[in-house]
Amino acid sequence: MSEISIQELEAAINFWRARSPSSGDELVLCKEASALSKPYAILIVQRQNTLPRDDLDAIAQQAWDSYVRLKNSL
Secondary structure (H helix, E strand, O other): OEEEEHHHHHHHHHHHHHHHHOOOOEEEOOOOHHHHHHHHHHHHHOOOOOEEEEHHOOHHHHHHHHHHHHHOOO
16 A cells, blocks of 8 residues: 655646646636545645555546656656
8 A cells, every 4th residue: 555645645736737727717626636635635634744545535546546657657
């Protein structure tokens, strides 16, 4: 089980935001950034630095895995 640091999670959110900027009058995040922002907020509120990848829900896991795959291919 791999751990994801809050810094890595923030980098993934910023990656998705750059790749798919917020849209609409409400500036809605893309689904990947939105899915990763929830565990990011939880880490902040709970004053934690890491979380297990397996603690992410299915959409956040997919966003994380895609981020890692795309980042490694650059």
